[in-house]
Amino acid sequence: MRRSRRPQLSNLPRPRLPRRNREVLSDEEIVPWSIGDRIGLAAAWFSGLLLCAIAASIVLYMLIRGLQYVQLSALFEHPVVQSTTTITGTGGGYLDPIEGTLILTALGTLIALPIGVGIAVWLSEYARPAGLARAVESGVEIVAGTPTIVLAIFGLLIFSKSAFGFLSFTAEGGAVFGRSFFIAGMMMSVIALPLIVGATREALQSIPAHVREASYALGKDKISTIRRVLLPASRKGIATGTTLGMGRIAGDTAIVILLLGATLTLEKQGTTPVVSTLKGTGSTLTSYVYGNSPAGEGNSPAKAYAAAFILLMIVILMNFVVDLMSRRRSDPWAR
């Protein structure tokens, strides 16, 4: 936009007005802004400032509310469950939701990372036949644009089939609920996937062709070039995409409510140490906030504010890490 002829604040025309007779000035001497331009500039300023104000008020409000209600001890206490079938809980801490958020984020990322990097490598380095590449690209775009509640209901539909019983919480009689950390994690990986694909692909494409050729010129084939040169060179892009994806997972509610089971505490399924948790149900900070907010059944705003504050801190921290990483990112071969 540097070459735009529209006047900008920095280069506002400053007509020199002769003191005596304004009327004689011709149009060439004073170029007044059209009314539309003035309104546009004002609107641009207003929207920018409004956004800052909204962001600041969210953080400040949650900070005040959160700090008011958050108790350090509550971070390490299990919530008190009134009934095993609700996600509301008025007593106790939020250890289980925090654990749930961390488990789900880790699980979703672990699934999405290899698949996302694989898709990005294929799109950037192979992408043949062209029709298939276009199909993969639109697939990624569609997934990126799908509301998470749609993904959640889709996941419920698929994973309630008895064939997937080994993945989820099952009733005594063998009925498959289609709800577990495994299943929620898999659908979560779908929402992180487009972000990882996008960032990795961009990083791969920013590597100049002559770097690839330098590797081929040393007698290396495509696979080892990708493995030894291209992936290490796009590490920062991969990390950025992954962190963005983690933020998305940590902040999502719909998938949690539909696919993680409506239990406040972590309910294990089976006896195998790790698998039992992953096959079991639980809650996350997002579902905890939902359940306890004035809109939910729990109606325990103090708990909701505190949990929302913790969630906000986690997500802001992740964004901060992304910001640090992308700021350091630069094209090392550009000269």
Place this chain on the structure above:
Amino acid sequence: MGPMKNPPPVRRIVVDDEPTIVEPPKRRNGAAQTVKDAASGLLSAPRKREAKRGKVKERMRTEELGIAYAGKPAVKNVSLTVNQGEVLGLIGPSGCGKTTLLRSLNRLVDQTPTATRTGAIYLDDGDVDRLDVTELRRHVGMVFQQPNPFPMSVFDNVAYGLRERGSRRPSRAALRPMVEEALDRAGLLEEVKDNLTHPALRLSGGQQQRLCIARSLAVNPGVLLLDEPCSALDPRSTSIIEELVMKLRSDIAIVIVTHNLQQAYRVADRVGFMYLGDLVEYGDSDQVFGAPKAKRTREYVSGGFG
């Protein structure tokens, strides 16, 4: 750069038009005289190469080589030899096919899906098509216009070509002598020997380019292709690399593509002048610059166009 006695002729550039060849300014006693005057500035430049050559041995040869991109010929019917013990300079205006010719020697043009090749290329009298492409590229190293070390340590960059894919990977200790030898041959060892584990991208541009040369030398190639290796470097780094090329030419056949006529004159023993895909003139450097046979060559080396 040597002092130019005559001001260079005016270059006329017409955007979006057929390339125009500007005739050198005519004098009364003919064009030849003019060219000699113009070239004399070039010929008086200090030369890096000694007049006397060592043993010369053929390493590579092309026979009626032609390359076309999507049917459009980029290199036509080129036959030349690449000899160990001397430096072959490829000169010519942009888009004349000299880089394509260079990239065909290690079959890097195969990377371009639309490229087709006719004619034959021989490495040590063996047809390169009979060799596995990775094997060929171990014998024919290449250095690019932009310094492009890989995002890893100095050591790993040089060891990159030595490390085989898959199972038995040689240890660092086993690779170390070879890595140091390659760095030494590229004249970089003294500068980096204490920092072999540092990231290669922190080196200066000139050091990076020498690292790229060391990386190519590590696999012990018989031929080294240099694609405008100094065009992204400052004069001092350029000079260091030219010295290096002079030192290396006795063990390795070197081909250098350059836009810089002075550089070609300084380092090349033999020069090929290309124009619109044809190898217009190919011969001894002194002859091509001093007494070019073809009119196009005369115009180009005297700065008439390009």
